[in-house]
Amino acid sequence: xxxxxxxxxxxxxxxxxxxxxxxxxxxxxxxxxxxxxxxxxxxxxxxxxxxxxxxxxxxxxxxxxxxxxxxxxxxxxxxxxxxxxxxxxxxxxxxxxxxxxxxxxxxxxxxxxxxxxxxxxxxxxxxxxx
Ligand code: HEC
Numbered sequence: 001x002x003x004x005x006x007x008x009x010x011x012x013x014x015x016x017x018x019x020x021x022x023x024x025x026x027x028x029x030x031x032x033x034x035x036x037x038x039x040x041x042x043x044x045x046x047x048x049x050x051x052x053x054x055x056x057x058x059x060x061x062x063x064x065x066x067x068x069x070x071x072x073x074x075x076x077x078x079x080x081x082x083x084x085x086x087x088x089x090x091x092x093x094x095x096x097x098x099x100x101x102x103x104x105x106x107x108x109x110x111x112x113x114x115x116x117x118x119x120x121x122x123x124x125x126x127x128x129x130x
Contacts, residue, residue, distance in 0.1 A: 032113070032114070033117070033121070039130075040122040040125055041130050042076060042129055042130055045118055047075060050070040051070075057107070066105075068083055068094075079094055079127070084127045087124060087125075087127075088123065088124070089119070089120035089121065089123035092120075092123045095120045098119065100116060
């Protein structure tokens with residue numbers, strides 16, 4: 001009996017925390033689909049999202065603190081194939097766990113919906129090293 005009470009209490013606390021403690025919710029806005037005939041380049045469109053504009057993924061994603069390593073020259077091989085399902089952004093960890101979209105820890109900033117859409121679109125197109 002005592003044990004059951006404890007389980008109920010813990011569950012209640014867990015639920016409370018789930019609704020109020022979680023800091024990086026799934027994006028609430030819908031991620032727009034970029035028309036498939038618009039090319040997306042890893043070098044020109046994706047790599048620049050990782051550093052600059054008041055953000056720096058590489059303070060953590062640098063080969064020491066967190067994976068994947070997002071530093072220039074290393075990022076592509078670190079992301080592909082481990083963190084993507086080629087051609088399927090929706091089911092790729094590199095889309096599903098971005099700052100602004102369910103990133104596992106507080107990054108200090110979030111990507112915009114349009115930036116997240118670019119990453120998804122790049123994976124949808126086969127995550128090429130282009
Ligand atoms: C404050 C440190 C920090 C910053 C800044 C940060 N991350 Fe992370 N990120 C982490 C940690 C810690 C994990 C958990 C995975 C690990 O420990 O290797 C993680 C996980 C991820 C994952 C899921 C991979 C996995 O193994 O769980 C992705 C994708 C990711 N980050 C992308 C990014 C991107 C893109 C940026 C910049 C826009 C960014 N992160 C900024 C610390 C950070």
